[in-house]
Amino acid sequence: MKxxxxxxxxxxxxxxxxxxxxxxxxAVKEYLGKYNNQDEEVMVELDALVEEENLSDEQSEKYKxxxxxxxxxxxxxxxxxxxxxxxxxxxxxxxxxxxYKVQQEATKYKExxxxxxxxxxxxxxxxxxxxxxxxxxxxxxxxxxYTIDFKVIKKDGKWVLDQVSTEDLEKIHGIYNYSND
Numbered sequence: 001m002k003x004x005x006x007x008x009x010x011x012x013x014x015x016x017x018x019x020x021x022x023x024x025x026x027a028v029k030e031y032l033g034k035y036n037n038q039d040e041e042v043m044v045e046l047d048a049l050v051e052e053e054n055l056s057d058e059q060s061e062k063y064k065x066x067x068x069x070x071x072x073x074x075x076x077x078x079x080x081x082x083x084x085x086x087x088x089x090x091x092x093x094x095x096x097x098x099x100y101k102v103q104q105e106a107t108k109y110k111e112x113x114x115x116x117x118x119x120x121x122x123x124x125x126x127x128x129x130x131x132x133x134x135x136x137x138x139x140x141x142x143x144x145x146y147t148i149d150f151k152v153i154k155k156d157g158k159w160v161l162d163q164v165s166t167e168d169l170e171k172i173h174g175i176y177n178y179s180n181d
Contacts, residue, residue, distance in 0.1 A: 024088035024152035025078045027161045031150075032094070035071040035172065042071065056127070062134045070097050070174055079147070086154035091147060098144040099137055099174035106133040144178070146171040 034042050046067055050060045073096075080091040110117055110129050117132070119125040148171055151162040170176035 024159045025090050027152050027159045028090045028150045031161050032076050066137050088152045090150045095143050095145045096174040098142045102137050102140045
């Protein structure tokens with residue numbers, strides 16, 4: 001599951017929003033709006049990546065629904081814009097579901113309740129655990145707030161978002177490991 005999230009995050013990078021942008025923050029709004037509106041590009045990438053994972057059809061559908069909810073419910077606020085010629089930093093606060101915490105709690109639960117995730121032969125069944133973790137992710141309503149400094153550059157007179165870091169994509173997807181901060 002984590003592999004899927006990391007792959008998804010690294011591939012969904014909207015570099016260079018091509019609309020006419022009068023302010024650097026417009027590029028950030030457009031980028032985050034693609035998540036909110038479940039833009040076709042975002043959904044195609046999600047579908048393709050889920051298909052590559054070793055998930056059952058039911059698990060795949062549940063995971064897609066979790067991510068769609070994450071995208072739709074993502075909230076953001078532009079806090080500041082700092083310009084330096086044709087470069088800008090747009091400081092943005094985002095609020096997303098805390099899927100990182102859910103995954104950590106599910107792993108802890110698994111360690112404390114090993115027998116629940118064994119098959120009839122008393123052998124660990126990864127599918128049972130994955131079902132449990134996905135169900136917990138689906139149920140969560142706990143959120144976390146992050147601050148992201150998006151780098152925006154002016155190309156051909158238009159403000160475009162520079163490549164988003166893996167760390168910032170993890171924040172957008174709610175799986176950023178904040179326990180080490």
